[in-house]
Amino acid sequence: MNDFLISIGLEVHVQLKTKTKMFCSCAVDPESPPNTNICPVCTGQPGVLPVKNEEAVLLGIRAGLALNCKIEKFSVFARKNYFYPDLPKAYQISQYELPVASGGYIKAGGKKIRLVRAHLEEDAGKLLHAIGSEEVDGSLVDLNRCGTPLLEIVSEPDIDSPQLAFDYLKSLRRLMRYAGISDCDMEKGSLRCDCNISIRRCEDEPLGVKAEIKNMNSFKELKDAAAYEIERQKKLLDSGGKVVQETRLWNSSKGKTFSMRSKEEASDYRYFPDPDLKPIYVSGEMLEIEKAGLPELPGAVKERFMNQGLTEYQADILTDEKVLADYFDKIIAGLTPDGQEEAANIVISNLLAEANQSNLPLDAFLNSVKPAYICELVKFRQEGKINKQVLKTIFPKMIKEQKAPRELIKDVNIVSDESEIVKLVEDAIRANASSWEDYRAGKEKASGRIVSHVMKESRGAADPATVMRILKRMAGE
Numbered sequence: 001m002n003d004f005l006i007s008i009g010l011e012v013h014v015q016l017k018t019k020t021k022m023f024c025s026c027a028v029d030p031e032s033p034p035n036t037n038i039c040p041v042c043t044g045q046p047g048v049l050p051v052k053n054e055e056a057v058l059l060g061i062r063a064g065l066a067l068n069c070k071i072e073k074f075s076v077f078a079r080k081n082y083f084y085p086d087l088p089k090a091y092q093i094s095q096y097e098l099p100v101a102s103g104g105y106i107k108a109g110g111k112k113i114r115l116v117r118a119h120l121e122e123d124a125g126k127l128l129h130a131i132g133s134e135e136v137d138g139s140l141v142d143l144n145r146c147g148t149p150l151l152e153i154v155s156e157p158d159i160d161s162p163q164l165a166f167d168y169l170k171s172l173r174r175l176m177r178y179a180g181i182s183d184c185d186m187e188k189g190s191l192r193c194d195c196n197i198s199i200r201r202c203e204d205e206p207l208g209v210k211a212e213i214k215n216m217n218s219f220k221e222l223k224d225a226a227a228y229e230i231e232r233q234k235k236l237l238d239s240g241g242k243v244v245q246e247t248r249l250w251n252s253s254k255g256k257t258f259s260m261r262s263k264e265e266a267s268d269y270r271y272f273p274d275p276d277l278k279p280i281y282v283s284g285e286m287l288e289i290e291k292a293g294l295p296e297l298p299g300a301v302k303e304r305f306m307n308q309g310l311t312e313y314q315a316d317i318l319t320d321e322k323v324l325a326d327y328f329d330k331i332i333a334g335l336t337p338d339g340q341e342e343a344a345n346i347v348i349s350n351l352l353a354e355a356n357q358s359n360l361p362l363d364a365f366l367n368s369v370k371p372a373y374i375c376e377l378v379k380f381r382q383e384g385k386i387n388k389q390v391l392k393t394i395f396p397k398m399i400k401e402q403k404a405p406r407e408l409i410k411d412v413n414i415v416s417d418e419s420e421i422v423k424l425v426e427d428a429i430r431a432n433a434s435s436w437e438d439y440r441a442g443k444e445k446a447s448g449r450i451v452s453h454v455m456k457e458s459r460g461a462a463d464p465a466t467v468m469r470i471l472k473r474m475a476g477e
C-alpha cells in the first residue's frame with residue numbers, strides 16, 4: 001500500500017464567556033429552562049435591530065492576540081443564509097470576507113500550526129428530537145442558545161496526524177482558558193470542533209479532496225475519527241476509488257464516520273454584509289489596552305517553569321490549568337530554588353491525586369489547601385524529616401483537618417535522627433550479612449534487602465533516601 005501525506009485542518013468554535021448574547025441583552029445561561037432566555041431579536045421577529053455586544057468583540061480581539069493573529073482595524077458582520085428550524089431568522093450573523101483576526105498560529109506537539117482566521121459569529125438554537133416518545137412525537141426547538149457569541153478559529157491544513165490534531169485542540173483550549181475567553185468545556189458544548197481531512201500521494205500533488213467530519217464530542221473522539229477517516233480514504237484511493245467532498249458524521253459507538261450530506265460551498269450561503277450592523281473598528285488604543293490586559297500565556301509559563309529547573313513533563317502538567325500554575329507560583333514564592341523540583345513532585349503526585357478524588361472543581365479545591373502547607377512539606381522532605389510514605393499518610397489529613405504539617409508529624413512515627421537510622425542500618429547489615437558482602441562487591445541490587453529490613457524495623461518511618469546515603473557511606477563509596 002502506498003503511503004500518503006495527510007492534511008488536517010480544524011474549525012473550532014469556542015463560546016465566548018459573556019453574560020449576554022451577541023446581538024441582544026438576553027442572558028447566556030445553558031441551565032435555564034427551554035425558551036426562557038429569548039426576545040424578538042434572537043428569535044428573528046420582523047422589524048427588530050441587532051446591537052453588537054462590545055464585551056464579545058473585546059474577547060474576540062483578545063483571543064486574536066493570544067493566537068498571534070493580526071487584528072484587523074476594520075471588520076464586518078455578514079449574513080450566512082440557510083434554512084434550519086433552529087435558526088428562526090433563516091440566516092446566521094457571522095463574519096466572512098473581513099474577519100476580526102487573521103493569520104496567527106498555535107504551537108502544538110513541537111510544531112507551529114498556522115491559522116487562517118478567527119471570526120465572530122452567533123450560535124443557532126438547539127433541536128431536541130423526541131420522535132416516538134410518549135409525551136411528544138416529533139422534534140422540539142429550544143432557542144435559548146440562539147444568538148450566543150462564538151469565535152470560530154480556522155486552521156490551515158498543517159496538521160499531519162490524528163495525534164497532532166489532538167495536541168492542537170488541547171493547546172487551543174489551554175490558551176482560551178488562560179486568556180479568560182471561554183470555558184472550552186466540550187461536554188457542555190462551549191468547545192466544538194469540525195475536522196477537514198484530505199490525503200495525497202506526494203508533496204507535488206495539490207491537496208486532495210477533503211471530507212469534513214462533525215459530531216465529535218471529546219478529544220479522544222477527534223483522534224479516533226481522524227484515524228478512521230484517514231484509513232477510509234487510503235483504502236478508497238488504493239482500490240481506484242475517489243474521495244468525494246462531503247460532510248460526514250462520527251458515530252462513536254460504531255467507531256465509524258458516515259456520510260451526512262454533500263459539503264456546501266461558501267457560495268451556497270449567499271453571504272452579504274449585514275446592513276443592520278455597523279462594522280467593528282479597532283483603534284490603536286483599544287489594541288494596546290487588550291495587549292496589556294493579556295495574562296502570561298501557557299507557553300510562556302511552561303518555559304519559565306522549565307528555566308527554573310522543572311522537567312518538560314512537570315511543566316506541562318503544572319500549566320494545564322491557569323489556576324494550577326498560579327497556585328504553583330504561590331508555592332515557589334515561599335521556597336528556595338532547590339525546593340522547586342520537590343514542590344512539583346508533591347503537587348503532581350499528592351495534591352492532584354487528592355483533587356481528583358475530591359469531586360470539587362480544581363479552583364475550589366486549591367482554595368482549600370494553603371500553599372504554605374505545601375512549602376512546609378517540601379522543607380521537611382529536604383531535611384529528611386519525612387519520607388514519601390509519611391508524606392502520603394499525612395497529606396489527606398492535612399487537607400481534611402486543615403492542619404499544618406508540623407502539627408500532623410507529631411502524631412506519626414518518624415525517625416529523623418540520623419544516629420538512630422545508622423543503628424537501624426547496622427542491625428540490618430548484621431541480619432543480611434551475605435547481601436552486605438554482595439553490595440560491597442559492587443552488586444547494587446543487593447542493597448534492596450538491607451533497605452527493606454530497615455523500613456520494616458522502623459515501620460516505614462525511616463526515609464529510604466537517607467538509608468541509602470548511610471549505606472553508601474558505610475560501604476566506603
Ligand SMILES: [Zn+2]
Binds near residue numbers: 021038043147
Ligand atoms: Zn434575545
